Each structure stands twice: as structure tokens, then as C-alpha cells.
Amino acid sequence: xxxxxxxxxxxxxxxxxxxxxxxxxxxxxxxxxxxxxxxxxxxxxxxxxxxxxxxxxxxxxxxxxxxxxxxxxxxxxxxxxxxxxxxxxxxxxxxxxxxxxxxxxxxxxxxxxxxxxxxxxxxxxxxxxxxxxxxxxxxxxxxxxxxxxxxxxxxxxxxxxx
Amino acid sequence: xxxxxxxxxxxxxxxxxxxxxxxxxxxxxxxxxxxxxxxxxxxxxxxxxxxxxxxxxxxxxxxxxxxxxxxxxxxxxxxxxxxxxxxxxxxxxxxxxxxxxxxxxxxxxxxxxxxxxxxxxxxxxxxxxxxxxxxxxxxxxxxxxxxxxxxxxxxxxxxxxxxxxxxxxxxxxxxxxxxxxxxxxxxxxxxxxxxxxxxxxxxxxxxxxxxxxxxxxxxxxxxxxxxxxxxxxxxxxxxxxxxxxxxxxxxxxxxxxxxxxxxxxxxxxxxxxxxxxxxxxxxxxxxxxxxxxxxxxxxxxxxxxxxxxxxxxxxxxxxxxxxxxxxxxxxxxxxxxxxxxxxxxxxxxxxxxxxxxxxxxxxxxxxxxxxxxxxxxxxxxxxxxxxxxxxxxxxxxxxxxxxxxxxxxxxxxxxxxxxxxxxxxxxxxxxxxxxxxxxxxxxxxxxxxxxxxxxxxxxxxxxxxxxxxxxxxxxxxxxxxxxxxxxxxxxxxxxxxxxxxxxxxxxxxxxxxxxxxxxxxxxxxxxxxxxxxxxxxxxxxxxxxxxxxxxxxxxxxxxxxxxxxxxxxxxxxxxxxxxxxxxxxxxxxxxxxxxxxxxxxxxxxxxxxxxxxxxxxxxxxxxxxxxxxxxxxxxxxxxxxxxxxxxxxxxxxxxxxxxxxxxxxxxxxxx
Numbered sequence: 001x002x003x004x005x006x007x008x009x010x011x012x013x014x015x016x017x018x019x020x021x022x023x024x025x026x027x028x029x030x031x032x033x034x035x036x037x038x039x040x041x042x043x044x045x046x047x048x049x050x051x052x053x054x055x056x057x058x059x060x061x062x063x064x065x066x067x068x069x070x071x072x073x074x075x076x077x078x079x080x081x082x083x084x085x086x087x088x089x090x091x092x093x094x095x096x097x098x099x100x101x102x103x104x105x106x107x108x109x110x111x112x113x114x115x116x117x118x119x120x121x122x123x124x125x126x127x128x129x130x131x132x133x134x135x136x137x138x139x140x141x142x143x144x145x146x147x148x149x150x151x152x153x154x155x156x157x158x159x160x161x162x
Numbered sequence: 163x164x165x166x167x168x169x170x171x172x173x174x175x176x177x178x179x180x181x182x183x184x185x186x187x188x189x190x191x192x193x194x195x196x197x198x199x200x201x202x203x204x205x206x207x208x209x210x211x212x213x214x215x216x217x218x219x220x221x222x223x224x225x226x227x228x229x230x231x232x233x234x235x236x237x238x239x240x241x242x243x244x245x246x247x248x249x250x251x252x253x254x255x256x257x258x259x260x261x262x263x264x265x266x267x268x269x270x271x272x273x274x275x276x277x278x279x280x281x282x283x284x285x286x287x288x289x290x291x292x293x294x295x296x297x298x299x300x301x302x303x304x305x306x307x308x309x310x311x312x313x314x315x316x317x318x319x320x321x322x323x324x325x326x327x328x329x330x331x332x333x334x335x336x337x338x339x340x341x342x343x344x345x346x347x348x349x350x351x352x353x354x355x356x357x358x359x360x361x362x363x364x365x366x367x368x369x370x371x372x373x374x375x376x377x378x379x380x381x382x383x384x385x386x387x388x389x390x391x392x393x394x395x396x397x398x399x400x401x402x403x404x405x406x407x408x409x410x411x412x413x414x415x416x417x418x419x420x421x422x423x424x425x426x427x428x429x430x431x432x433x434x435x436x437x438x439x440x441x442x443x444x445x446x447x448x449x450x451x452x453x454x455x456x457x458x459x460x461x462x463x464x465x466x467x468x469x470x471x472x473x474x475x476x477x478x479x480x481x482x483x484x485x486x487x488x489x490x491x492x493x494x495x496x497x498x499x500x501x502x503x504x505x506x507x508x509x510x511x512x513x514x515x516x517x518x519x520x521x522x523x524x525x526x527x528x529x530x531x532x533x534x535x536x537x538x539x540x541x542x543x544x545x546x547x548x549x550x551x552x553x554x555x556x557x558x559x560x561x562x563x564x565x566x567x568x569x570x571x572x573x574x575x576x577x578x579x580x581x582x583x584x585x586x587x588x589x590x591x592x593x594x595x596x597x598x599x600x601x602x603x604x605x606x607x608x609x610x611x612x613x614x615x616x617x618x619x620x621x622x623x624x625x626x627x628x629x630x631x632x633x634x635x636x637x638x639x640x641x642x643x644x645x646x647x648x649x650x651x652x653x654x655x656x657x658x659x660x661x662x663x664x665x666x667x668x669x670x671x672x673x674x675x676x677x678x679x680x681x682x683x684x685x686x687x688x689x690x691x692x693x694x695x696x697x698x699x700x701x702x703x704x705x706x707x708x709x710x711x712x713x714x715x716x717x718x719x720x721x722x723x724x725x726x727x728x729x730x731x732x733x734x735x736x737x738x739x740x741x742x743x744x745x746x747x748x749x750x751x752x753x754x755x756x757x758x759x760x761x762x763x764x765x766x767x768x769x770x771x772x773x774x775x776x777x778x779x780x781x782x783x784x785x786x787x788x789x790x791x792x793x794x795x796x797x798x799x800x801x802x803x804x805x806x807x808x809x810x811x812x813x814x815x816x817x818x819x820x821x822x823x824x825x826x827x828x829x830x831x832x833x
């Protein structure tokens with residue numbers, strides 16, 4: 001475990017140090033439309049020995065191999081989906097920069113919006129509860145008003161401002 | 163200077179920090195004014211000792227004292243002086259020392275400038291600050307001591323990681339830490355209030371300057387880190403959703419929410435419990451960020467510490483402070499009295515919406531960063547959460563935030579008039595639509611994102627101006643009156659408008675760069691040319707150059723536009739001899755707000771050299787926008803109401819009639 005972590009760190013540092021120029025001119029497909037597809041797919045695929053780089057950005061030998069593989073499949077007539085499926089069957093979901101939408105990953109995708117919905121619902125409930133208090137029309141007691149005025153009087157004496 | 167002096171100073175600092183934790187809080191508990199008064203002196207002494215330790219380490223670097231392990235590992239006698247100094251924090255041990263130095267700096271500032279704070283609050287704040295200091299000093303002394311000697315001393319050091327040998331290292335980490343660690347003050351205030359069991363609008367007024375300062379530093383710190391990565395890493399990206407970037411973005415979201423909810427608390431005595439939670443969260447996320455970066459748990463381009471004992475130690479600190487503060491919060495928060503009520507459509511309501519969305523954005527970043535770790539430890543599955551996830555979730559959450567932004571300041575407190583606000587924003591909306599149409603015309607088809615995004619950006623910038631114009635009642639009263647009103651506006655109003663405009667500027671840059679950037683990858687021999695973004699680049703020559711501790715291979719390109727030569731651009735590959743590590747030094751030329759970016763690749767088998775070139779339209783607006791945001795924060799900070807320790811104004815100004823803003827009045831008549 002420790003050794004793997006160390007190895008990963010060394011790899012990360014080593015890769016970072018490399019001259020970063022990723023896609024080489026000699027890799028590119030002659031057909032511009034196919035090349036554009038290859039570039040688009042490359043941006044969605046992870047260079048697995050790098051930290052947080054797509055194969056489009058990385059200059060690691062593995063990234064180059066994957067780029068060539070993607071282009072080979074495209075030339076062979078695969079659709080974008082077929083290329084991706086092929087890479088996942090070979091390297092697992094780790095290769096996808098965009099997590100899939102099934103299994104436990106649903107939690108991942110929904111979590112931010114759950115925070116939003118739960119937070120919003122909580123706020124609404126709190127608002128409703130407060131709204132149904134006996135005297136909802138008296139937002140501040142005179143004592144509170146006075147206190148607020150005192151606190152804010154350091155400003156300009158104008159409570160209504162800002 | 164003798165490194166042992168530094169080591170000794172750290173131990174003394176630890177002793178002082180322990181006293182600072184215990185004595186003032188104890189004094190506040192038993193109501194002993196004398197004990198409470200000890201706090202400020204201890205906080206200043208704490209800064210003194212940590213400062214001494216930092217100075218000793220800096221001296222060791224400056225003098226290339228290769229009897230100190232940390233200097234051996236991260237310095238070289240031939241390194242330029244600037245990088246000898248910045249190398250002090252370009253490594254794990256030194257950067258933790260910088261962390262504590264910034265902590266001590268903030269503590270001493272509270273001690274010296276917080277003269278108007280109630281004695282018990284000040285004592286508790288300093289005590290909590292001290293406890294953070296104890297934890298991190300223990301961490302440094304037990305696991306990350308920068309003063310360890312090597313015997314016998316070595317003749318030469320191993321040099322600093324070449325990627326870090328850049329002016330960016332002088333700017334980015336100190337600013338980032340001023341932001342990160344600055345939130346320790348708001349955290350200390352929150353915990354102090356919870357210990358005290360008392361919190362009111364005045365508390366928010368004392369906290370706001372600290373939150374604003376930390377937020378402004380964090381904003382610039384993140385922006386500078388982004389620009390540094392942009393030009394140094396050489397592949398033209400400015401945001402990578404790297405875990406380390408995420409670590410700084412989470413407290414930024416929480417901090418942004420905090421500076422807004424603190425306004426509600428100060429003005430309306432509402433959202434108190436929530437503001438406290440945000441103050442705790444902002445610093446908790448900073449601590450989490452420190453843990454993620456320093457423990458190496460997520461190995462990324464920034465992680466240089468991979469010793470698990472350190473990770474466990476920071477995890478302990480994390481659990482203690484986050485768990486402790488949240489437990490205290492759960493215990494005490496229900497006892498705090500809720501303040502003023504407000505309708506959903508009101509200034510408060512708008513700020514609540516802002517808080518909700520920003521918090522959800524912070525959650526998106528948090529979940530996305532930690533999910534792969536959690537999944538792997540749960541069922542061993544390895545997956546990647548990459549930029550597509552973050553762009554989609556954070557983008558979806560930020561869109562409503564930025565769209566609602568111009569409306570917020572135009573709504574009245576307590577009960578606002580959305581239709582009225584929308585009406586007042588008509589001019590901004592018109593400009594936004596015009597810009598969107600112009601962008602669509604210029605683009606000539608293609609994705610709708612660009613025109614819509616640019617229209618939104620223009621809407622935000624003009625909306626910020628509309629806010630100021632409304633406050634000055636421009637066009638409704640004689641010009642002289644408007645001028646007088648505008649002059650009389652508090653600086654905080656200008657600060658808010660400026661910061662909001664900065665968001666629009668930043669958004670414009672992001673949209674323009676992502677949708678209109680042009681890229682060319684090609685192989686070039688000397689004399690050959692290529693075209694990118696309407697500029698023609700010719701490789702004039704390739705020449706080797708030598709620097710103090712590196713060798714360069716520089717390509718010089720001539721830039722032509724429409725056939726006329728308009729300058730040159732130089733791009734290099736650099737080999738640092740001590741570590742035998744190459745880096746790319748991208749060549750960048752700025753035209754207006756746009757940039758031409760050229761990075762050199764390898765020599766190609768058939769002769770010639772690989773070149774990757776970009777045209778990045780309006781890219782500098784991304785960072786300029788962030789700087790404008792931070793300037794807005796600074797302007798607010800200079801408002802006398804918020805100035806730390808500012809005396810009360812001699813006499814309260816007579817209340818000016820501001821009919822369209824009176825909170826109790828009926829919705830403002832739309833004109």
C-alpha cells in the first residue's frame with residue numbers, strides 16, 4: 001500500500017515534469033471529422049497512470065497508446081459509444097472521466113441536487129412554521145427594534161439604509 | 163543563524179499557544195478580567211516566536227545551509243535568490259510553517275486591532291485561535307520538523323522542483339493561505355459565540371471584516387494559482403478540477419455564502435444560526451483542504467507529502483476541530499434566539515437562495531472529490547470523477563446564482579418587489595440581449611452557450627451599475643442630488659457592486675475562452691508557418707540558452723497578422739540540471755484581453771519540432787474578473803463601519819429620505 005502510494009507520487013511528479021504536449025502531429029487522423037471525434041473522446045478518457053489528466057492532455061506513453069487505440073477504432077468504423085464501451089471493457093470504469101449514471105454513482109450525481117432540495121424544503125418548512133405563529137405581522141418587538149437601532153446607529157443612524 | 167534557534171522558537175511558540183488556549187478561556191469562564199487580558203499579549207508573543215522560526219528557516223535557505231535536511235532537499239546554491247526565499251514554503255514542512263505563521267498573524271491582528279470587542283468574546287476568540295495553533299505546531303514538531311540536521315553537512319542541495327521555480331510560488335501560496343487560514347478567525351468567532359451562548363447583530367459586524375478579508379485573499383489566491391497553472395503546465399488549461407484546486411474552491415464557496423449571510427445577520431438580526439454554521443464550515447473545509455493536500459491521500463500534481471503518519475495526524479486535527487465545533491453547535495445553536503422575519507421575496511430571501519445554491523455547489527465539489535475514495539474503500543471499485551462531472555453539477559448550480567445576482571441588491575429588506583426589481587433591470591437585460599445577439603452574429607451558428615453566456619455576463623455587469631444608479635436615484639432627481647447621493651453611499655455598496663461586476667467579467671472570460679478558443683497542433687521546421695486564431699506564426703529559429711540552474715531550448719516565432727509583422731513570441735523547453743527534470747515555458751503574447759499561447763513539444767522523427775498553439779479570446783478576463791471581485795471585497799473592507807477598531811462617527815448623520823428603500827413601505831412605485 002505504502003509502496004504503491006509512493007510509486008504513484010513518483011509517477012505523478014515524473015509525469016508532471018515531462019514536456020507536456022500530448023497529441024503529436026503524427027498521431028492525427030487525416031480525416032478532419034474523424035480527428036475531431038477522436039479529440040472529443042480523448043477529453044473524456046483518463047490517462048490511468050497520470051493524476052487527473054485526460055489522455056488528450058497527457059504525454060505519458062500509455063496516453064499515447066490509448067489515443068492511437070481510439071483512432072484505430074474510429075478508423076475501423078466504430079461509433080463513439082462503441083469506442084467507449086471497448087475501452088471500458090478493457091480498462092474498467094476508471095478510464096471514464098465522466099462517471100456513469102448507474103449503480104452507486106446515482107448517489108454521486110444526485111447528491112448536490114439533494115442538498116439543494118433538502119435545504120430548500122427545510123427552509124420552506126421553517127418559513128411556514130414561523131409564518132403560522134400567532135403574530136406574524138409583528139416582525140420585531142419594540143425592544144428588538146430599539147436594540148437594532150442602537151447597534152446600527154454607529155453607522156449613520158439610518159436603519160433603512162442599505 | 164543556528165537552525166536550532168528556529169526549532170527552539172517553535173517549542174516556545176507551542177508553550178505560548180497552550181497558554182493562549184487555556185488562560186483567556188478560563189478567564190472568560192470565571193469572569194476574571196486580568197486573566198482575559200493576558201490573551202492579546204500571548205497572541206503577539208505567539209506571532210513573535212513563529213515569526214522567529216520562519217526567519218531562521220528563511221536564513222537557512224538564503225545562506226544555502228546544507229546541514230539542514232529541508233534545505234538540502236529543496237534548494238541549490240545556484241538557484242536565483244527569489245526562489246531560494248520562496249523555496250522556504252515550496253515543500254511540505256515549510257508550507258506548514260507558513261500556515262502557522264499566517265495563523266499567528268491573524269491572531270495577533272485580532273489581539274491588536276480588536277479593541278472594540280467585548281472582553282469575553284475577545285478572550286474566547288483568542289483562546290480558540292490558540293488551540294488551532296497548538297494542534298498545528300504539534301503537527302510540525304512531531305511529524306514535519308523543518309529544522310532537522312544532516313550530519314555531516316552536504317556540499318550541494320537537490321534543488322527545488324523545477325515546476326515550482328517560478329514567481330507564482332512567491333504569490334500563490336501566501337495569498338491562498340491568507341484566505342484559508344483567515345477563515346480560522348471567523349471560525350474562532352463562531353466557536354467563541356457558541357461557548358458564550360450569546361450572539362447578536364454586533365457579532366456579525368465584528369466578524370464581517372475578517373470574513374471579507376479572508377474571502378478576498380482566497381479569491382485572488384485561487385485566481386493566481388489558476389494563472390500559474392495556465393502558463394506553467396503548458397497545456398493551456400486554466401482550471402483542471404484537480405483535487406487541490408477543489409480543496410481551495412470548497413472554502414471559497416462557503417466563504418462567499420458566509421460574507422452574504424453575515425450581511426443579513428448584521429442588518430436584520432436574522433439567519434444567525436445559519437451564519438454560525440457557515441463560519442464553522444468555511445474553516446472546516448479549509449482544514450479538509452489542508453488534509454487532502456498535505457496527507458497525499460489524493461495523489462495529485464500538488465501532493466508532495468506521502469507519509470501516512472502525517473495524514474493520520476491531520477485527520478486527527480480535522481476530526482477534533484470539525485467534530486468538536488459541530489457538536490458544540492448542535493448543543494448550543496437551538497438555544498440561540500432567532501431574529502427578524504422576512505418574506506420569501508426580499509433581500510434576505512435572495513441571500514438565502516444565494517447561500518443555498520453556493521452550499522450545494524460546495525457539496526458538489528466535496529462529493530465529487532471524495533466519492534472515488536469512498537467507493538474504493540467500500541467495494542474496491544475504482545472510478546474517476548473528472549471535469550465533466552464538475553462542469554455539469556457546479557455549472558448547473560452556479561447558473562441560477564449568477565442570474566439572480568443582479569436582482570438581490572434591488573430587493574428591499576423584509577418584503578421585496580420582484581416585478582419592480584425586474585423593471586429596474588430592464589436596461590441591463592436589454593444590453594444583455596444585444597450582446598447575446600452580437601455574439602450570435604459574430605459566431606455565425608454553433609452552440610448557443612456562447613451568446614447566452616455572454617449576454618448573461620453583460621446583464622450581470624450592467625445590473626451591478628443599475629444597482630448603484632438606483633441607489634443614487636439617477637434620472638429621477640436632479641443631477642446634483644444624484645451625485646450627492648452617490649457620494650454619500652457607503653463604500654460597502656460600491657464594493658458589492660464592484661464584486662458583482664467582477665463575477666460578470668470572469669464569466670465573460672470563461673464563456674469566451676471555452677467556446678471560441680482555437681487550437682493548432684503541428685510539426686514545424688525552421689522557416690515554416692501555421693495559422694491560429696487569425697494570426698500567422700513562423701518559426702524563425704531555435705536556439706539553446708543557459709540559465710543559472712537550467713538549460714533552455716527556445717523557439718522564436720514571428721507573429722504576423724494580415725501579412726504585417728507585429729512581434730515575436732518565445733517558447734522554451736527547459737531542463738533543470740540538478741534534478742534532470744524538463745519543464746515547458748509556454749510563450750504567451752497578450753493582445754487586448756486575448757492571448758496567443760505557444761508551447762513546444764518534442765523534436766519529430768522526420769526533423770522539425772512539435773508545436774501546440776492556442777488562440778484564447780478574452781482569457782485574461784477570467785483572472786481580471788477574480789481580481790475585480792477581490793477589489794470589491796477590499797473596498798467594502800475600507801468602509802468605516804467595518805474598519806477594524808474604527809471609532810464611532812462623531813455624530814450620526816440625519817436620516818436621508820430614501821423612499822424606494824424603506825423596508826416597511828409598500829413596494830416601490832416603478833417609474
